[in-house]
Amino acid sequence: MKLGIPAEGDLRGHLFVSSGLGGMSGAQPKAAEIAGAAAIIAEVDASRIETRRSQGWVQEVTDDIEEAFRLAEKAMDEKKPISIAYHGNIVDLLEYAVKHNKKIELLSDQTSCHAVYEGGYCPVGVSFEERTRLLHDDQEKFNELVNKSLHRHYDAIKALVADGTYFFDYGNAFMKSVYDSGVQEISKNGIDDKDGFIWPSYVEDIMGPMLFDFGYGPFRWVCLSGKHEDLVKTDRAAMDCIDVNRRGQDRDNYNWIRDAEKNALVVGTQARILYQDAMGRLNIALKFNDMVRKGEVGPIMLGRDHHDVSGTDSPFRETSNIKDGSNVMADMAIQCFAGNCARGMSLVALHNGGGVGIGKSINGGFGMVLDGSDRADEILKKAMLWDVMGGVARRSWARNENAMSTVCEWNDSHADEGLMITEPFIANDDYIKNLINKG
Numbered sequence: 001m002k003l004g005i006p007a008e009g010d011l012r013g014h015l016f017v018s019s020g021l022g023g024m025s026g027a028q029p030k031a032a033e034i035a036g037a038a039a040i041i042a043e044v045d046a047s048r049i050e051t052r053r054s055q056g057w058v059q060e061v062t063d064d065i066e067e068a069f070r071l072a073e074k075a076m077d078e079k080k081p082i083s084i085a086y087h088g089n090i091v092d093l094l095e096y097a098v099k100h101n102k103k104i105e106l107l108s109d110q111t112s113c114h115a116v117y118e119g120g121y122c123p124v125g126v127s128f129e130e131r132t133r134l135l136h137d138d139q140e141k142f143n144e145l146v147n148k149s150l151h152r153h154y155d156a157i158k159a160l161v162a163d164g165t166y167f168f169d170y171g172n173a174f175m176k177s178v179y180d181s182g183v184q185e186i187s188k189n190g191i192d193d194k195d196g197f198i199w200p201s202y203v204e205d206i207m208g209p210m211l212f213d214f215g216y217g218p219f220r221w222v223c224l225s226g227k228h229e230d231l232v233k234t235d236r237a238a239m240d241c242i243d244v245n246r247r248g249q250d251r252d253n254y255n256w257i258r259d260a261e262k263n264a265l266v267v268g269t270q271a272r273i274l275y276q277d278a279m280g281r282l283n284i285a286l287k288f289n290d291m292v293r294k295g296e297v298g299p300i301m302l303g304r305d306h307h308d309v310s311g312t313d314s315p316f317r318e319t320s321n322i323k324d325g326s327n328v329m330a331d332m333a334i335q336c337f338a339g340n341c342a343r344g345m346s347l348v349a350l351h352n353g354g355g356v357g358i359g360k361s362i363n364g365g366f367g368m369v370l371d372g373s374d375r376a377d378e379i380l381k382k383a384m385l386w387d388v389m390g391g392v393a394r395r396s397w398a399r400n401e402n403a404m405s406t407v408c409e410w411n412d413s414h415a416d417e418g419l420m421i422t423e424p425f426i427a428n429d430d431y432i433k434n435l436i437n438k439g
């Protein structure tokens with residue numbers, strides 16, 4: 001999308017650079033490889049690199065920046081995917097790229113910036129071990145180094161963006177941390193952080209308009225039997241429910257599940273995730289419950305975390321593409337939570353913080369056990385739709401185009417069931433101007 005690659009293409013021959021090989025960030029090299037890219041991911045903690053290397057999610061490891069770029073450039077020339085862990089600080093890597101005119105097409109960051117002063121972000125110039133010692137012995141000095149490092153990090157990204165790099169904040173509160181460290185120019189309005197920042201968050205630019213506004217979000221399931229064969233059966237069942245010709249989003253998710261086995265994505269529980277919209281999620285859930293009922297698979301637990309259409313109010317992440325001024329409210333997450341409780345989901349969560357940090361968001365999620373009962377069917381029919389369409393409605397009231405068309409389509413197909421969503425009325429600017437002029 002950002003690089004002008006056609007829908008059926010992939011990232012072969014393109015470079016993605018980021019940082020962090022931890023709990024969630026560790027998925028970046030694997031994801032980049034699946035997408036065909038050449039990826040360099042900086043990580044200061046050698047033990048984290050080793051975990052991902054031994055798992056097969058990182059192909060090459062080096063502590064030499066020049067070598068990292070050389071390996072990436074070779075793979076790009078050969079149009080082969082490659083994932084490279086650079087053992088070192090992301091700021092050193094980016095400053096090298098600026099100095100040596102290295103072209104980075106896609107750039108992000110996944111250090112734990114939601115907790116920079118608690119050790120989530122390792123300042124440039126100190127080793128990982130030294131950072132741990134400072135954190136313990138000299139918090140003041142540590143904070144000072146973090147601020148300086150974030151300033152240098154920002155300057156390097158600014159120079160790369162000026163040279164054509166597409167940088168996006170991946171919901172780790174990177175831009176908020178840069179702002180809090182004293183870089184006011186990163187704020188969009190130049191005064192405070194209320195209107196967001198100069199570069200897009202991945203929700204503003206990608207996830208919001210392409211997924212959340214349509215109702216696409218994470219549909220997750222865990223095969224409680226712990227049997228791998230159950231996971232394989234549910235994969236096939238999920239694929240049967242997806243219409244690949246509907247939208248590119250459906251095709252991507254079909255391909256994702258089709259290749260999940262080959263990509264060896266399970267690291268613990270027999271669990272899977274794919275993105276679907278309201279009806280897509282409901283159809284798969286009902287199908288799974290039917291499979292449990294027929295004894296084809298053991299019980300299944302559905303899950304949905306905060307990173308979704310309706311469950312979370314987070315102006316710096318999930319709701320950052322809501323521009324009607326309501327992005328600072330926390331009503332949607334509360335309504336979603338209360339509605340899911342009332343409709344009988346097995347487990348409903350609402351909490352503060354999450355990945356963007358305490359005080360910056362209200363996050364919600366749910367769990368639903370499919371035991372094959374008719375009761376579970378009834379709960380799914382009410383709760384799954386509530387769980388998704390509440391957020392689509394809110395996005396539509398905020399005048400997000402794809403959300404408005406989704407609600408319009410929804411109303412056309414659900415009129416008989418009494419599940420209508422109020423649509424926003426768009427004022428005709430010329431009509432209003434005329435009235436004012438007349439007045």
Ligand SMILES: NC(=O)c1ccc[n+]([C@@H]2O[C@H](COP(=O)([O-])OP(=O)(O)OC[C@H]3O[C@@H](n4cnc5c(N)ncnc54)[C@H](O)[C@@H]3O)[C@@H](O)[C@H]2O)c1
Nearest residue numbers: 020022023024025043044089090111112121122171172355
């Ligand atoms: N958008 C989302 O849906 C989403 C999902 C998961 C996580 N996140 C966010 O992404 C961030 C990372 O999550 P995680 O679970 O991987 O955290 P983590 O703490 O397990 O991993 C972060 C890694 O970054 C490394 N690191 C820190 N500073 C560095 C630096 N300057 N240079 C190179 N490496 C450095 C750390 O050593 C660590 O291994 C968090 O802020 C989290 O909230 C966002």
